[in-house]
Amino acid sequence: MTPTRRVAIAGLVLFVAIAVAEHALAPQLGPDRHTLSEYVNAEDGGVMIAGLVAWAISLLATAALACGARRSARAPHGQIVIALLLVIAATGLLLTATFATQTSAGVLPPGVIRTTGGRIHDLASLAATGAILGAVIVSAFVLRARRSFRRLAFAALATSLIASAVLLSIGDPVDGIRQRVLVAVGCAWQAGLIATLGARSRHRSRDVSET
Numbered sequence: 001m002t003p004t005r006r007v008a009i010a011g012l013v014l015f016v017a018i019a020v021a022e023h024a025l026a027p028q029l030g031p032d033r034h035t036l037s038e039y040v041n042a043e044d045g046g047v048m049i050a051g052l053v054a055w056a057i058s059l060l061a062t063a064a065l066a067c068g069a070r071r072s073a074r075a076p077h078g079q080i081v082i083a084l085l086l087v088i089a090a091t092g093l094l095l096t097a098t099f100a101t102q103t104s105a106g107v108l109p110p111g112v113i114r115t116t117g118g119r120i121h122d123l124a125s126l127a128a129t130g131a132i133l134g135a136v137i138v139s140a141f142v143l144r145a146r147r148s149f150r151r152l153a154f155a156a157l158a159t160s161l162i163a164s165a166v167l168l169s170i171g172d173p174v175d176g177i178r179q180r181v182l183v184a185v186g187c188a189w190q191a192g193l194i195a196t197l198g199a200r201s202r203h204r205s206r207d208v209s210e211t
Contacts, residue, residue, distance in 0.1 A: 011054045019048075063084075085134045096125045101122070136157050140154050
């Protein structure tokens with residue numbers, strides 16, 4: 001296993017572990033209404049910041065894997081597109097961690113005026129979500145040789161769209177659930193991508209050694 005792949009896996013696992021632990025560390029923030037970024041404003045907010053940074057680093061490492069594992073003859077630049085989208089997502093997460101959200105349960109508290117930092121947070125979070133969604137779509141068509149991963153990508157896309165449509169129709173009271181579904185799907189897709197890129201890299205190394 002390459003160091004880059006180790007970083008990608010470790011960062012993803014650390015983020016998931018922190019995201020789960022935060023529910024016990026800040027029980028006053030109900031997971032149904034409060035988003036993960038709102039944990040940054042809790043007493044132990046530094047832990048959630050570390051989690052977001054860990055995920056950003058993991059995405060950057062995954063982007064590096066995508067650049068290094070490029071082999072598709074039909075779409076030679078497809079994995080570069082995935083890598084660029086992952087870099088955008090990582091940048092969005094870093095900005096999200098840097099500029100804390102001003103919302104609570106998805107709305108501004110009474111008397112709070114939205115600041116530039118709050119707007120940056122909201123735009124960065126939206127950019128990260130959109131970039132990961134774009135990477136999921138692109139990966140479904142670029143990495144066709146791996147049927148299991150392609151099924152995973154399409155399942156991730158379908159789950160995201162259906163969950164968003166259903167939960168958005170319910171409204172803000174379940175905004176936290178909607179985000180957690182999207183995050184869980186994104187993490188599962190990224191784990192599958194890391195495994196797929198690692199397998200492609202091993203096959204390439206084997207082909208080179210045999211020539």
